[in-house]
Amino acid sequence: MNNLLTNKYNRGIKMFKYSKKLFAFFAVLSMIFVVACDQQGGKQSKGKSKTLENTKKRGFVRCGVSQGLPGFSNADASGNWTGIDVDVCRAVAAATLGDATKVKFTPLSAKERFTALTSGEIDILARNTTWTLSRDADIGLTFVGVNFYDGQGFMVRKGSGIASTSEFSNGTSVCTNLGTTTELNMRDFFDSRGISYEPVVFEKADEVVAAYDAGRCDTYTTDKSGLAAQRTKLSAPDDHVVLPETISKEPLGPVVRQGDSIWEDIVRWSLNTMIEAEEYGVNSTNADMMKTSNNPAIKRLVGAEGELGAAFGLDNDWNYRIITQVGNYGESYKRNIADTGILPDRGPNELWTKGGILYVPPAR
Numbered sequence: 001m002n003n004l005l006t007n008k009y010n011r012g013i014k015m016f017k018y019s020k021k022l023f024a025f026f027a028v029l030s031m032i033f034v035v036a037c038d039q040q041g042g043k044q045s046k047g048k049s050k051t052l053e054n055t056k057k058r059g060f061v062r063c064g065v066s067q068g069l070p071g072f073s074n075a076d077a078s079g080n081w082t083g084i085d086v087d088v089c090r091a092v093a094a095a096t097l098g099d100a101t102k103v104k105f106t107p108l109s110a111k112e113r114f115t116a117l118t119s120g121e122i123d124i125l126a127r128n129t130t131w132t133l134s135r136d137a138d139i140g141l142t143f144v145g146v147n148f149y150d151g152q153g154f155m156v157r158k159g160s161g162i163a164s165t166s167e168f169s170n171g172t173s174v175c176t177n178l179g180t181t182t183e184l185n186m187r188d189f190f191d192s193r194g195i196s197y198e199p200v201v202f203e204k205a206d207e208v209v210a211a212y213d214a215g216r217c218d219t220y221t222t223d224k225s226g227l228a229a230q231r232t233k234l235s236a237p238d239d240h241v242v243l244p245e246t247i248s249k250e251p252l253g254p255v256v257r258q259g260d261s262i263w264e265d266i267v268r269w270s271l272n273t274m275i276e277a278e279e280y281g282v283n284s285t286n287a288d289m290m291k292t293s294n295n296p297a298i299k300r301l302v303g304a305e306g307e308l309g310a311a312f313g314l315d316n317d318w319n320y321r322i323i324t325q326v327g328n329y330g331e332s333y334k335r336n337i338a339d340t341g342i343l344p345d346r347g348p349n350e351l352w353t354k355g356g357i358l359y360v361p362p363a364r
Contacts, residue, residue: 051256054123063122064127069128086103128226172196174217177203283323
């Protein structure tokens with residue numbers, strides 16, 4: 001009887017161990033099945049973008065820009081927009097719709113720009129916007145690159161006799177834009193030096209310029225590129241000077257909503273194409289000749305080699321159209337900023353191969 005019980009007990013133990021192995025086998029099999037489905041789902045969704053689909057149906061790219069900042073995004077009397085931010089949106093239109101002119105520009109104040117993007121009113125924000133941690137992580141936005149490296153400064157009247165920010169005194173009145181990193185930098189700057197100041201803030205950039213021009217404040221602060229651009233709007237530009245100090249880092253670049261990774265990639269690589277094209281000497285006038293280049297990187301840039309567009313759901317001439325219709329980064333900078341006299345010296349916005357910090361990943 002004892003032997004019988006022992007045998008039954010041993011068989012039970014074996015069956016239990018077998019059941020555990022069988023359970024483990026099916027658990028692993030289930031995991032493999034889930035991973036395979038995920039991978040298959042990823043393959044099926046590759047190249048699918050709701051924003052891209054809606055853009056194609058609509059027939060134009062919706063781009064949020066400034067209310068008028070020469071060199072970056074500015075409209076003439078006929079409503080024609082120009083600027084390096086404008087060119088980013090035109091590059092996306094060239095890539096996705098085949099025509100760089102198919103863009104609807106929406107001028108936005110600093111206060112309303114992020115709401116317009118997150119609410120779906122626009123699909124790209126290209127509005128001299130500073131890339132910061134809180135903006136990138138907290139409010140549902142994704143910065144896709146930097147198209148201008150800048151820093152905040154101050155402009156004063158030459159007649160004030162002020163040649164440096166070290167000469168600011170208690171009670172200094174400062175004009176600036178509401179709802180910007182400029183406000184925070186201004187506060188940090190004066191507080192860290194123990195200088196009392198009077199902020200004079202406005203929502204619209206032109207209101208700030210008008211207030212400073214009318215003498216309502218002692219100094220005007222914003223990004224140095226903005227100071228150089230807005231200085232051209234003053235009644236007597238030569239009577240004003242930008243002080244030498246730079247008090248912050250302001251990497252400016254285009255922004256998209258989180259949640260559409262393909263659209264994010266399209267905007268990122270549209271900008272990257274413009275920068276890399278300049279690096280390889282490919283521009284709007286020689287792109288056709290570059291199709292026979294011996295350099296594989298150049299051939300990929302002009303769509304003569306590889307199938308890079310497939311990753312975005314685009315054809316293989318998407319980057320070629322950007323270069324031929326909009327130009328490389330250097331061409332955009334020259335016509336919008338250098339040739340207009342705003343900032344002839346590119347400074348940090350020169351290519352990394354020429355002493356600047358413009359550098360993008362390779363297109364391959």
